Amino acid sequence: MSQSKFAAVVLAAGSGTRMKSALPKVMHSIAGRPMIAYPLEALTPLAPASTIVVVGPQMGDVARLVAPAESVVQDPPLGTGDAVRHAMRALDGRLAPRGAIEDVLVLYGDTPFLATETLSRLLTERRRTGAAVLVAGMRPAEPGTYGRFVLTPDGVLERIVEAADASPEEQSLVLVNGGIMVIEASRLDEFLDGLRRDNAKGEFYLTDIVAIARRKGLSCRAVELPAAELIGINTRAELAEAEALMQRRLRHAALDSGVTLVAPETVFFSADTQLDRDVIVEPNVTFGPGVTVGEGARICSFSYLEGAAIGPGARVGPFARLRPGAILEREVHVGNFVEVKASRLGVGAKANHLSYIGDSEVGARTNIGAGTITCNYDGFNKFRTVIGEGTFIGSNTALVAPVEVGAGAIVAAGSVITSDVPPDALSIARAQQIDKPGRAPDIRARLRRKT
Numbered sequence: 001m002s003q004s005k006f007a008a009v010v011l012a013a014g015s016g017t018r019m020k021s022a023l024p025k026v027m028h029s030i031a032g033r034p035m036i037a038y039p040l041e042a043l044t045p046l047a048p049a050s051t052i053v054v055v056g057p058q059m060g061d062v063a064r065l066v067a068p069a070e071s072v073v074q075d076p077p078l079g080t081g082d083a084v085r086h087a088m089r090a091l092d093g094r095l096a097p098r099g100a101i102e103d104v105l106v107l108y109g110d111t112p113f114l115a116t117e118t119l120s121r122l123l124t125e126r127r128r129t130g131a132a133v134l135v136a137g138m139r140p141a142e143p144g145t146y147g148r149f150v151l152t153p154d155g156v157l158e159r160i161v162e163a164a165d166a167s168p169e170e171q172s173l174v175l176v177n178g179g180i181m182v183i184e185a186s187r188l189d190e191f192l193d194g195l196r197r198d199n200a201k202g203e204f205y206l207t208d209i210v211a212i213a214r215r216k217g218l219s220c221r222a223v224e225l226p227a228a229e230l231i232g233i234n235t236r237a238e239l240a241e242a243e244a245l246m247q248r249r250l251r252h253a254a255l256d257s258g259v260t261l262v263a264p265e266t267v268f269f270s271a272d273t274q275l276d277r278d279v280i281v282e283p284n285v286t287f288g289p290g291v292t293v294g295e296g297a298r299i300c301s302f303s304y305l306e307g308a309a310i311g312p313g314a315r316v317g318p319f320a321r322l323r324p325g326a327i328l329e330r331e332v333h334v335g336n337f338v339e340v341k342a343s344r345l346g347v348g349a350k351a352n353h354l355s356y357i358g359d360s361e362v363g364a365r366t367n368i369g370a371g372t373i374t375c376n377y378d379g380f381n382k383f384r385t386v387i388g389e390g391t392f393i394g395s396n397t398a399l400v401a402p403v404e405v406g407a408g409a410i411v412a413a414g415s416v417i418t419s420d421v422p423p424d425a426l427s428i429a430r431a432q433q434i435d436k437p438g439r440a441p442d443i444r445a446r447l448r449r450k451t
C-alpha cells in the first residue's frame with residue numbers, strides 16, 4: 001500500500017512543566033540527540049505528504065531543528081487537541097476529499113522510541129479496519145499519568161480518560177494511551193470542534209476525540225504495542241530511564257556489528273556514533289555526537305570523544321579528549337591527557353602524553369613530545385599551527401601560532417617556537433644552559449648554615 005497520502009503531525013508545543021526546565025522538553029537530549037528528532041526520524045522513510053510540527057511560543061530553536069518539516073506556533077498551548085487544531089489549519093486544502101491526504105497521523109514529540117514499521121502498521125491497520133480513529137495502546141508496568149483506555153466488553157475503544165480525570169476504577173485500567181493516533185483526515189475537524197475544556201487540566205484533550213467519534217456512531221480501535229516503544233517522557237526521572245534504555249539498545253547494536261565492548265554498561269554512545277568492525281572500546285568511554293571510528297581502532301578507558309573521525313588502527317587514550325574537528329588518520333596514537341580540537345593528525349602521527357593540539361595540521365609519522373602545546377589563541381583570535389611530515393617535536397614545546405614547522409625538522413625540548421622552522425632544521429628556542437663545575441657543594445654548605 002502506498003502510504004504517501006497521510007499527513008504527520010508532531011506535537012511539541014507543551015511547556016513541559018514537569019521537567020522544571022528553561023529548555024523546551026522536546027529539546028532535552030537522549031543519546032546526544034534532541035528528543036524531537038526521534039519521531040521525525042521514524043517518519044522519514046514513510047515520506048508523509050506533509051509533516052507539521054506544532055511548537056510553542058519562543059520555540060524558534062525547535063522550529064529550526066525540525067526544518068524542513070513545517071512548524072506552526074500554538075500560542076498559548078491549550079492542550080493536545082488545540083495543538084492538532086493548529087496543525088489542521090496549516091493543512092487546510094491538502095486533506096481529502098478535495099486534497100489527497102486521507103489520514104492524519106498524530107505523534108507526540110516526547111515519545112522517542114517509535115519504530116518506522118510500527119507507524120506503517122498503524123496506518124495500514126486504520127485503512128484495513130475503516131476505523132475513524134485508531135490509537136496505539138500499551139500495558140506499562142506503571143500506568144502512572146498515561147490516559148486510560150475504556151473498552152466495551154467486545155474490545156471496542158469507547159473513550160480515553162486522562163489520569164487526572166479518572167475515577168478510582170478507571171485509574172486501575174491497565175491498557176493505556178501510548179500517544180499515537182491515526183485519524184480519518186476528512187472527519188478530524190468535526191471531531192476537534194466537539195472538544196471542551198471542562199476537565200481537570202482545563203485543556204482541550206486530543207484523547208476526547210474518541211468519545212466524540214463514538215457518539216457519531218463511528219468505530220474507534222485500539223492497537224496494543226510493546227510498552228518499550230511508547231514510553232513518553234514528562235519528567236527528569238523518565239528522561240534518565242529513556243537514556244538508559246537507549247544506551248542499552250546502542251550497546252547491543254555495537255556488539256552485534258562486530259565491536260568489542262569490554263564493559264558495555266560503562267560505555268555511553270550518541271545515536272549517531274559509528275564504529276567499524278573490530279573496534280575495541282575499553283571501559284568508561286563516552287562518545288558525544290558526531291564520532292566515527294575506523295576498523296580495528298582501540299579506544300582506551302576514560303576517553304571522551306565528540307565530533308571526531310578516528311581512522312583504522314588508531315589508538316586513543318586512556319584519558320584522551322577528542323573535540324569537534326579532530327581527525328585522526330590511520331594508526332595515529334593519541335595518549336593520556338591529550339586534547340585534540342579542530343586538527344588533523346596524519347597517518348601514524350603520535351601525541352602520547354599531556355598535550356593540547358588545537359587548530360593544527362600534523363604531518364604523517366610526526367612525533368609530538370610530552371607536554372607540547374599549540375598556543376592557538378591570543379585572547380582575541382585563533383591561529384593555525386602546521387607541522388610537516390616526519391618531524392620530531394621535543395617535550396614541553398610551545399608552538400605559538402600562526403607558525404609552521406617544516407617536514408623532517410627537529411624541535412628541541414622546552415622550546416617556545418614563535419617563527420617558522422625550515423624543513424629538516426634543528427630548532428632550539430630556549431635559554432642556553434650554563435654549567436658551573438663544583439658549585440653544588442658550596443650552595444649546600446651556604447644553605448645548611450641558614451638552617
Ligand code: UD1
Nearest residue numbers: 011012013014077078079080083109110146147177179232
Ligand atoms: C498525553 C496523552 C495521554 C497519553 C500520553 C502518552 C493527552 C491529553 N494525553 O499525556 O493520554 O497517555 O500523552 O505519552 O493527549 N503538547 C502540545 N500542545 C499542548 C500540550 C501538549 O503540543 O498544548 C505536546 C507536548 O509538547 C508533548 C505532547 O503534546 O510533546 C503530549 O503532551 P504531554 O503534556 O506530555 O501529555 P501527557 O500528559 O504525557
Ligand code: MG
Nearest residue numbers: 110232233234
Ligand atoms: Mg507526555
